[in-house]
Amino acid sequence: MKTQSIPYSDFAEQNRIEMVDFYNEATEDYEFWSNDYNMHFGYFIPFKTNPFKRDSMLNEMNNQVTKRLNIGKTKNRLIDLGCGMGATMRYALKHYKNVVAYGVTLSYFQVKKGNELLEGKNGIILKENYNNTSFQSDSFDSAVAIESFCHSGHNFNSLKEMHRLLKPGGRFVMADAF
Template sequence: MFSNKDIEQYYDVSATHYNKVWNLKKSRSLHYGYWDATTKHFHDAMMNINKILSTKASITNTHHVLDAGCGIGGSALWLAKNIGCKVTGISLSAKQVATANQLALYEQVQHIAHFEQQDFTNTTFADASFDIIWAIESVCHAPQKAAFISEAYRLLKPGGKLIIADFFKKDQLTLKDAQLIKRWAEGWAIDDFDTKENFHETLIQKGFHNIDVADATTNIKPSAKRLYWAYFPGVIGGWLYRITHKKVTTFGKKNIDTAYLQYTSLQKHLWTYQIFCGTKQ
């Protein structure tokens, strides 16, 4: 099982890869992006997923949003700038938190956007602190997804909404296919992906209702393909780097392979990308 320190190390080590492949300086986002008729470029898709999720959750400038697994603050900063709501972002990575707070100052939204180093399954926030809990491609890292859902329920005000976008493996995979998914997951410091069906049932068990589920697999596929094509020059560069840097971390070695694994497993229909929105009773 990956520890919080492992996950923190993964993101700190892979920051170089994100900067090179994911246009991190412009998008400030580590997620896949949402492609539809309104998007023409990669950056458009990265911003578009913020629009899609904020609309689904009906976020307004009166809300306080918790961005659970905020990365370097891309979505939180977008929400603060474009909607004007108060946002608190949390990450396991101290480096990400420091960068996000610097970006909030740069964007002059530090009065409504703040970032802290916390575990989203066990935060220090009081009960009913937030109107919205937002998570893009971060819940997959929770060893026990139910622990995240329980904490989200505790933190939400009555009538508050949980909005997430994430990867979900297909149910009842063959051993060979399950091993392929496992290799991808471990390269990203993920113990395992949940299934859509199990996640939906856990939301109900923990008290969420009016649960809307939207399949966005087709919408994120161009991003998955972009990552796949980055694999080929990356694997050569990674090989050369390992020769000259003997102390390269395990995550540094495996992260390049995940670019190949995530797309080949997608092509085999072994996983889907789902957007969940549920309301606290």
């Protein structure tokens, strides 16, 4: 039997197209999952968060991630790499008044609707690839990636780009499935 191998670059490109299609089509349905449009799994703390009240667990994940950024009192530029509808950005903006939040996603639906949810807040979502963004080097104090780097197989390029964006001493927190 003759087999035909598909070059990895073609496979990755096809995967990217399907992922973007998925998020353009399915993001709206996440409102059922989370009123705040969190697009991740939650963080369970016995007797504190309740699996039957999903948003409390989902926002607890935002709490766990943002508190590990050690955001101080001075202006803090935060980037969310694979930000979905910006739920983590909104959480950070609500709880840390000195944060300026940027998010990147490949889904135009998330850019449009996510920015509507950010209206009047100090944050913006851009359609950019987290493996290769247009931001200047050393321009962020904090970076997060929640269940987003998994889409690139936790690629070295994703971590390299995050490292390029962060100022020396900046902090990165990732929450993901491996």
